[in-house]
Amino acid sequence: MIIGVPKEIKSDEYRVAVVPAGVELLKRNGHRVIIEHGAGVGSGISDDDFTKYGAEMVGTAGEVWARADLICKVKEPLSQEIKSIRKGQVLFTYFHFAASRELTEGVRDADCVAIAYETIFDRQGRLPLLAPMSEVAGKMSIQEGAKYLEKPMEGRGILLGGIPGVEPANVLVIGGGIVGTCAAKLAAGLGANVVIMDVDLYRLRYLDDVMPANVSTVYSTDEAIRRHLETADLVIGAVLIPGARCPMLVKKSYLAHMKPGAVIVDVGVDQGGCCETTRPTTHRDPTYVVDGVVHYGVANMPGAVGRTSTFGLTNATIPYLVKLANLGYQKACGEDPGLAAGVNILHGKITNQPVAEAFGLPYTPYQPK
Numbered sequence: 001m002i003i004g005v006p007k008e009i010k011s012d013e014y015r016v017a018v019v020p021a022g023v024e025l026l027k028r029n030g031h032r033v034i035i036e037h038g039a040g041v042g043s044g045i046s047d048d049d050f051t052k053y054g055a056e057m058v059g060t061a062g063e064v065w066a067r068a069d070l071i072c073k074v075k076e077p078l079s080q081e082i083k084s085i086r087k088g089q090v091l092f093t094y095f096h097f098a099a100s101r102e103l104t105e106g107v108r109d110a111d112c113v114a115i116a117y118e119t120i121f122d123r124q125g126r127l128p129l130l131a132p133m134s135e136v137a138g139k140m141s142i143q144e145g146a147k148y149l150e151k152p153m154e155g156r157g158i159l160l161g162g163i164p165g166v167e168p169a170n171v172l173v174i175g176g177g178i179v180g181t182c183a184a185k186l187a188a189g190l191g192a193n194v195v196i197m198d199v200d201l202y203r204l205r206y207l208d209d210v211m212p213a214n215v216s217t218v219y220s221t222d223e224a225i226r227r228h229l230e231t232a233d234l235v236i237g238a239v240l241i242p243g244a245r246c247p248m249l250v251k252k253s254y255l256a257h258m259k260p261g262a263v264i265v266d267v268g269v270d271q272g273g274c275c276e277t278t279r280p281t282t283h284r285d286p287t288y289v290v291d292g293v294v295h296y297g298v299a300n301m302p303g304a305v306g307r308t309s310t311f312g313l314t315n316a317t318i319p320y321l322v323k324l325a326n327l328g329y330q331k332a333c334g335e336d337p338g339l340a341a342g343v344n345i346l347h348g349k350i351t352n353q354p355v356a357e358a359f360g361l362p363y364t365p366y367q368p369k
Contacts, residue, residue, distance in 0.1 A: 001325045002032045004068025006061040007039040010075045012283035014042025014306025015313065017072040017093070020053040022318045027054040031325045036064050043310040065089075072321055074313065075300060076103055085110040088347075090329050092321060094118055094133075096270045097344055098245040098358040105361075107345050113329055114345040117317065119243040119352060121338035127242060129320070131178055132312035136302040138182025138238065141265040142171075142190070144296055145234040148263045148287055154294050156261035158233050161191025168192045172228045174220065174249060174274060175238030176203045179267050183236045188212045195228050225249055230257050237266035237274040243344070244354030250275040252290070260292040270299040334368035 003026060005018050016039045018026075023033045033055045037047060047057045058064060065071065065084035073093035077085065079102075085091065088111070095116040097104045107114050117129035127134075142160070149169065151157035162168030171187040173180045176198030184196045188211065196211070197220035198204055204217040211217070218224050229235065229250065239246050246268040255277065266278040273279075277290045280299040287296050302309035320339060323332045333340035344352040349364040356363035 001069045001328075002034060002067055003321070003325060004064040004071050005033065005035040005039055006064045006071065006073065006081070007036040008042075008074055008303075009061075009078060009081070010300055010303070013075055013300050013303040015074040015303055015310045016040045016043050016045060016306075017074050017314070017317070018321070019043075019045060019311060019314045020049050020055075022314055022321070023050060023055045024053040025318060025322060026325060029322055029326055032056065034058050034064055034067060036061050040310075043306040045310075070321075070324060072317075074310075075303075076100075077107070079106065082106040082110060085112050087111045089113070090115065090324065092117070092317075092324065094270075095344060097352070097355040098243060099270055099272045101359045104345070104350070104355060104359060108348055108350060108361075111348050112345070113343065113347070115324070115329065115339075115342040116243070116344045116352070117342070119344060120320065120342035123338065129313075129316050130240075130242075132316050133302045133309060134178035134240075135182050136305060136309050136312060137267045138179040138236075139186050140301050140305070141179070141183045141236045141238070141267050142186040142234075144286070144298075144301070145171075145236065145263050145265045146190070148265075148294050148296055149234060149261075151261075154261065154287070154289055155263055156233055156259060160187065160234070169233040170231050171195070171234045171236065172232040173197065173236045173238055174225065175236075175240065175268075176200065176207055176217075177238060177240055179240070180236065180238035181207065183238060183267075184211060184215050187234075187236075188215045192234075195232075197224065197228075220249075222249075226254055226257065229254050230259075233259065233262055235262065235264045235275075237264065237268055237278070239268050239274040240271065241354065243352050245272040245358050246274045248274060248276050250277075252276045255291040255293045258291075258293050261294065262292075263294045263296065265296045267301065269297045273297065330369050333366075340366060340368045 351366035
């Protein structure tokens with residue numbers, strides 16, 4: 001099989017979908033890997049690094065799309081890339097379809113096979129291809145939030161950890177999954193007072209056991225969110241429903257009761273976000289202010305730390321990529337129900353129920369052969 005890796009074109013996206021070790025593994029299994037010139041530069045991987053392990057470098061993305069049986073990417077195809085998708089081609093990447101009707105309908109109409117990293121499950125019911133980027137995004141949310149709390153960034157002018165005699169910042173983390181856990185641990189390590197919320201009592205009990213003393217766990221209700229927003233300096237939106245749009249937990253009306261210069265970092269923005277006033281932004285223009293509250297809505301946060309993110313992601317994706325290449329998507333999905341859950345769109349039909357429901361489109365269950 002020919003596996004194609006185009007250079008990512010989303011704004012300030014520095015990751016690449018395959019590393020040299022992955023090329024070597026695919027070659028060992030009898031496959032060809034074609035990579036667009038310069039695709040790895042943002043992750044500190046040169047063309048020579050790729051060719052040394054057997055990749056074929058090509059000059060344009062168009063050639064990658066035209067020749068490859070399976071396209072492996074990091075982020076969803078943008079409009080100009082959707083036009084390059086060939087009928088029957090397999091795409092393996094993050095899609096987050098529920099956040100964009102245009103993307104969903106564009107990929108559906110391309111008559112391809114869209115396998116989404118973010119809805120693949122392992123045998124324990126975990127999301128193995130989302131986990132590494134959730135870890136990065138959770139830690140980055142505190143790093144970025146701390147920066148935008150600074151007064152020149154329109155924040156409150158607060159040092160996250162405070163100093164002796166001056167209290168630290170109050171951090172509210174909404175969601176106790178991987179993103180929320182990483183965010184809470186880092187914020188606590190910097191000395192902030194942290195509240196982490198979730199609706200899963202078993203998860204809260206676990207977090208209560210493993211978190212340091214400056215982290216409190218709170219059951220998430222509308223009342224609890226409103227109450228803690230009033231005292232929060234930094235809010236981290238860390239909510240995820242696999243494949244579906246994020247629930248809207250922070251209403252616009254709640255902002256009026258927040259402190260001027262407070263910061264919201266909505267990590268789930270690529271799934272619509274959990275704050276009503278959240279919209280996608282870029283690393284070059286990451287924030288905007290609504291009702292005195294700074295909003296950070298970068299939709300590809302891990303892309304800014306391309307090298308860490310690339311190696312973390314490809315550690316998780318390469319076993320699935322090899323399986324898809326060795327067996328073909330039909331047999332691979334037939335043998336692995338968790339991988340089959342990643343098939344969101346198949347030859348013009350939406351096979352992921354939350355995506356179909358997000359836009360009121362027909363849903364067709366996927367039944368691997």
